[in-house]
Amino acid sequence: MRSITTPPELIPVRIWKAQDGSVPIFDDPTLSFTILPWHSRPEANLEVTIFRVETGQISEIDLEVAVTLAKMQVLTEKQLRLLYSDKYGKGHKLATRLRDLQKMGWFDGWYMESDYNKREYVWSIGIAAKNYLGFVMGMNNLPNPIALARNIPHYLSICAANELRLQLQQQKIIFDGDFVLYPHLAPNAENPLAVVKMNTPVGPIVMYLERLQQTKKPLRFMKFKLKRYKDWIEKEGHLPSPFPTPNPPIMLWSCATEEGVKEIVGSLNYLPEEMFHLFLIDEHMDNIKHAFFIAIKGEAVGEVELKRFNFDFLE
Numbered sequence: 001m002r003s004i005t006t007p008p009e010l011i012p013v014r015i016w017k018a019q020d021g022s023v024p025i026f027d028d029p030t031l032s033f034t035i036l037p038w039h040s041r042p043e044a045n046l047e048v049t050i051f052r053v054e055t056g057q058i059s060e061i062d063l064e065v066a067v068t069l070a071k072m073q074v075l076t077e078k079q080l081r082l083l084y085s086d087k088y089g090k091g092h093k094l095a096t097r098l099r100d101l102q103k104m105g106w107f108d109g110w111y112m113e114s115d116y117n118k119r120e121y122v123w124s125i126g127i128a129a130k131n132y133l134g135f136v137m138g139m140n141n142l143p144n145p146i147a148l149a150r151n152i153p154h155y156l157s158i159c160a161a162n163e164l165r166l167q168l169q170q171q172k173i174i175f176d177g178d179f180v181l182y183p184h185l186a187p188n189a190e191n192p193l194a195v196v197k198m199n200t201p202v203g204p205i206v207m208y209l210e211r212l213q214q215t216k217k218p219l220r221f222m223k224f225k226l227k228r229y230k231d232w233i234e235k236e237g238h239l240p241s242p243f244p245t246p247n248p249p250i251m252l253w254s255c256a257t258e259e260g261v262k263e264i265v266g267s268l269n270y271l272p273e274e275m276f277h278l279f280l281i282d283e284h285m286d287n288i289k290h291a292f293f294i295a296i297k298g299e300a301v302g303e304v305e306l307k308r309f310n311f312d313f314l315e
Contacts, residue, residue, distance in 0.1 A: 015116075016214050016260040018283035023116035026160040026282060027256035029215050030114040033122075033152050042105030044128040046135060052104065053132065061087055062101055066129040069107070072162050073143045073181060074155045077121040079166055095121075104128060108145050110152050122159065124148050157211040160254055161194050164209070164280060167288040171315055173198050178243075185240040190228035196252070197243040200313045204245045207252040207278075212264060214256065219267050222253070226272055233274045251275045256282040258293075258306055265295040266302035278309055289314040 015030070017023055025031070052058045061084075068083065069075060075083075081094055088094040098121075101107045105128035113119040125133070126145050133139040148155060158181065168174040178197040185191055194209040210225055212218040229251070232239060239249045255261045261279045271277050277295065284291040292309040 016257045016263070018257050018259075020283075022283075023114075024256040024282035025112070025117045025120060026156045026163070027214050027260070028114050028117055030116060031112045031153065032114065033110050033112045035149060035152075036099070036102055036109040036111070036121075038103060042103055042126070042128065044105035044126065044131065046131045049104075049106075049128045049132050050136065058101070058104070058106060062097070062106065066106065066125055066133060067137075067139070069123060069125050070129070070133055070139060070142050072165070073158050074122055074124045074148070074152075075162055076159055077123060079159070079162060080123060082166060082170075098123060102126065108149065122152060122155075124155075153215070157193060157213055157216075160211055160256075160282065161209055163282075163285055164196070164254070164288070165194075167285070168196070168198065171288075173200070173313070175199070180242065183242055185242060189232060189240055190225065192225075195242060195249070197245070198311075200311070203247075204243060205247065206241045206243050206245050206249040208239065208249050209252045209254060209280075212253055212255040212260065214260060218255075218260070219264050222264055223268070226268075226275075230272045230274055239275075248276075251277045252280055253277065254280045254282075258283065261293070261295055261306060262304040265297060266304045268297075271295070271297065279306070 015023055016027070049058070053063065065080070065084065077095060077098065084094060088097065098107055098109060102109045105126040107129065108124050108126045110122045111119050112122060124143055124145065130142050130145055134142055161181065165174070165179045174196065178199065179194060181194050183191055183195045185195070192208040193211050196207045196209055198205045198207070212222060229239060241249050255264070258281055261281060265271065279293045279295055280291055281293060289310065290308060292311065293306045294309050296305045296307060297303065298305060
């Protein structure tokens with residue numbers, strides 16, 4: 001059994017905490033990761049996998065889950081339960097099935113835990129599913145199971161992005177194709193983590209989604225992104241968008257805690273007015289309507305006020 005633990009040099013001196021003292025799991029610097037073991041290395045040969053699909057050992061639902069994971073790259077078991085509760089019923093049925101398929105190389109799984117967070121599982125497609133989806137179903141841009149296994153902590157940013165995606169899907173604000181991870185927007189353009197098109201009563205709203213991770217030098221990252229996007233606006237007049245909309249895209253900065261947002265924004269000289277900035281905060285994601293904030297810099301150095309921003313069309 002192999003563990004992947006955040007190297008000590010990447011652990012900040014202070015940990016950003018939510019107002020209740022918890023540490024949101026998608027940005028917990030103390031998490032340790034362990035890949036789920038195999039009793040024997042699974043047979044992921046394409047011919048064997050095709051046989052398993054044709055004989056029902058890998059079912060239509062199993063294939064559907066694999067397509068979902070391929071599109072979303074990584075999901076926690078909790079997120080998968082939310083998506084497939086109508087097909088699997090009680091959570092333990094899905095959990096058992098995921099582990100059975102992991103032994104076939106259809107999925108790869110890890111568990112993560114820390115003193116702040118109880119054990120949670122993370123899932124992605126395995127070699128067998130990648131081969132089948134690519135060679136039989138013709139899907140492109142599939143996650144690389146080997147790259148995922150080498151650096152699974154890096155993909156927690158995508159889990160956080162997918163939390164927004166799932167909640168907007170549940171409310172029918174976005175549909176298939178309205179959420180694009182790592183979009184290629186234009187030659188030489190700075191591409192965000194994701195672009196989201198929300199379908200609203202007043203027309204489409206496009207958002208550039210970026211994740212501010214405590215473990216990834218978030219202040220430096222935000223300054224870099226702000227400069228690149230500001231330069232693009234000065235050059236072209238607007239940020240590129242794959243979705244037609246009369247309004248410029250909103251900058252949506254995802255962060256785990258209010259504390260983190262205040263520390264980052266308080267360390268900036270200013271927020272460029274060429275863009276409208278919103279902050280999506282994990283600690284309020286139990287109700288997504290209450291998770292969006294505007295950050296207002298005060299006159300004093302480091303002074304930041306957060307004001308909730310309401311999208312009226314959200315429940």
